[in-house]
Amino acid sequence: MSLDPNAALVLFSGGQDSATCLAWALSRFSRVETLGFDYGQRHVVELAVRPSLLADLARQFPAWSAKLGKDHMIDLSVLGQISDTALTKDAEIAMQENGLPNTFVPGRNLLFFTFAAAIAYRRGIKHIVTGVCETDYSGYPDCRDDTVKALQAAINLGMESRFVLHTPLMWIDKAATWALARELGGETLVELIRVGSHSCYQGTRETLHDWGYGCGACPACELRAQGWEKFRAA
Ligand code: ZN
Numbered sequence: 110m111s112l113d114p115n116a117a118l119v120l121f122s123g124g125q126d127s128a129t130c131l132a133w134a135l136s137r138f139s140r141v142e143t144l145g146f147d148y149g150q151r152h153v154v155e156l157a158v159r160p161s162l163l164a165d166l167a168r169q170f171p172a173w174s175a176k177l178g179k180d181h182m183i184d185l186s187v188l189g190q191i192s193d194t195a196l197t198k199d200a201e202i203a204m205q206e207n208g209l210p211n212t213f214v215p216g217r218n219l220l221f222f223t224f225a226a227a228i229a230y231r232r233g234i235k236h237i238v239t240g241v242c243e244t245d246y247s248g249y250p251d252c253r254d255d256t257v258k259a260l261q262a263a264i265n266l267g268m269e270s271r272f273v274l275h276t277p278l279m280w281i282d283k284a285a286t287w288a289l290a291r292e293l294g295g296e297t298l299v300e301l302i303r304v305g306s307h308s309c310y311q312g313t314r315e316t317l318h319d320w321g322y323g324c325g326a327c328p329a330c331e332l333r334a335q336g337w338e339k340f341r342a343a
Pocket of ligand 1: 308309323324325326327329
């Protein structure tokens with residue numbers, strides 16, 4: 110099984126983090142494919158913005174356009190069926206007894222990485238890129254550096270391969286993620302991500318705030334708004 114060392118598969122949900130990771134991959138690798146998961150998330154609008162975000166990126170960055178390959182969408186609705194969380198059921202977002210918000214979907218990233226590797230295996234892609242981060246996150250244990258490193262080892266053992274799992278945002282906060290976007294694609298990319306990406310858990314795209322679209326009140330919006338403010342103040 111030969112994996113192309115110049116190819117990357119980006120887990121691209123349509124949010125700020127994964128859009129920045131996509132630009133990061135496009136600036137480093139010569140062939141980049143994208144992957145999205147439909148797991149019955151309430152903020153399914155996140156998936157709806159993916160095609161236009163990809164099209165805008167290709168239109169405004171011709172050099173990247175040439176590298177952009179296939180976009181894969183995987184139906185993981187079974188995950189929504191077996192989990193009882195505020196992201197997959199109509200429930201109020203709240204903190205649980207174990208200190209994790211009920212937006213945590215158990216097994217989500219473990220499955221995402223495994224499916225990503227299965228696709229990368231078929232497509233001969235060596236690098237897998239994801240926007241998980243443990244700097245200013247919700248405490249999701251499957252976003253942690255140790256989890257990703259353990260998964261890389263497990264996947265490589267289980268598929269007898271040498272995939273590299275990249276997490277360019279692991280140690281930076283949301284403000285630094287905006288700064289990274291500016292470094293990669295200037296204000297054009299910042300504006301594209303601000304208006305084109307979606308992070309809000311409620312799936313609201315009615316009001317365009319300084320920091321982008323969203324309800325302005327959910328944890329994802331709060332984090333995004335704070336990061337934008339800090340980025341612009343810097
Ligand atoms: Zn929101």
